[in-house]
Amino acid sequence: MQIQTVTTLIWFCVTVQYSWASICKNxxxxxxxxxxxxxxxxxxxxxxxxxxxxxxxxxxxxxxxxxxxxxxxxxxxxxxxxxxxxxxxxxxxxxxxxxxxxxxxxxxxxxxxxxxxxxxxxxxxxxxxxxxxxxxxxxxxxxxxxxxxxxxxxxxxxxxxxxxxxxxxxxxxxxxxxxxxxxxxxxxxxxxxDLDDYPLVSVVTLLLGCAGCIYTLSVLSTTPL
Structure with a gap:
């Protein structure tokens, strides 16, 4: 009976191993x-x-x-x-x-x-x-x-x-x-x-920055304390 149980367990393990191997391949x-x-x-x-x-x-x-x-x-x-x-x-x-x-x-x-x-x-x-x-x-x-x-x-x-x-x-x-x-x-x-536009972009950015500073200073100068 013991030999039969061991044989059954080995067969089960081999079957499970084959089953998972099959899944992995597919x-x-x-x-x-x-x-x-x-x-x-x-x-x-x-x-x-x-x-x-x-x-x-x-x-x-x-x-x-x-x-x-x-x-x-x-x-x-x-x-x-x-x-x-x-x-x-x-x-x-x-x-x-x-x-x-x-x-x-x-x-x-x-x-x-x-x-x-x-x-x-x-x-x-x-x-x-x-x-x-x-x-x-x-x-x-x-x-x-x-x-x-x-x-x-x-x-x-x-x-x-x-x-x-x-x-x-x-x-x-x-x-x-x-x-x-x-x-x-x-x-x-x-x-x-485009690097060819770099000079134009730089000049426009500088002018916009200056315009923004002038506007901010003008608003501050006319605002009552």
Missing amino acids: LNVSLTQKIDGEGFHREINWLLERNKTTFPCKLIIKLDLSPEIFINPDQIADLNRLGDLSIFIDGDVDVEVPAHLAEKYSVYVFVSQIEEKVSFNVPFHLRYQRAQISGGFGKVLLNKPSILAKCPQKCSKTEVAAPCDIANKNQCVWNNVSYQALFDEVELLVPVG
């Missing part, structure tokens, strides 16, 4: 991406689709942002609070600095575990770039996102440290998994200042 995750908006203020629209075998796994969309792009932490905090998104920003974001003074960082979008199709609308902004002779447009490459999974069984050989959730900065071990990307690589255009 995550069947696809991602569609569309960029809306023009100018400096844009929005990423993602549609993530998966099959039911993926449900035991937690998923994250990880996006590495170049210095030319930033996501406003206050805006994301409001969206997190309202329940529209679940995003963790890994890094300090200065929304005021231009592109050549900014740093790279990553954002993690946590995916609901109970839906086969999940859509996300993530607002982002392009930074001002250095002015150039003759102006024109600068090119900004939006990196292809990664998808990380945390399943009961390890799903790939590539392990990645990422936040456990948006409320916990502690790092958990996730697996970088392959997915079907239903979109092409995106290159965005951002307006760039």
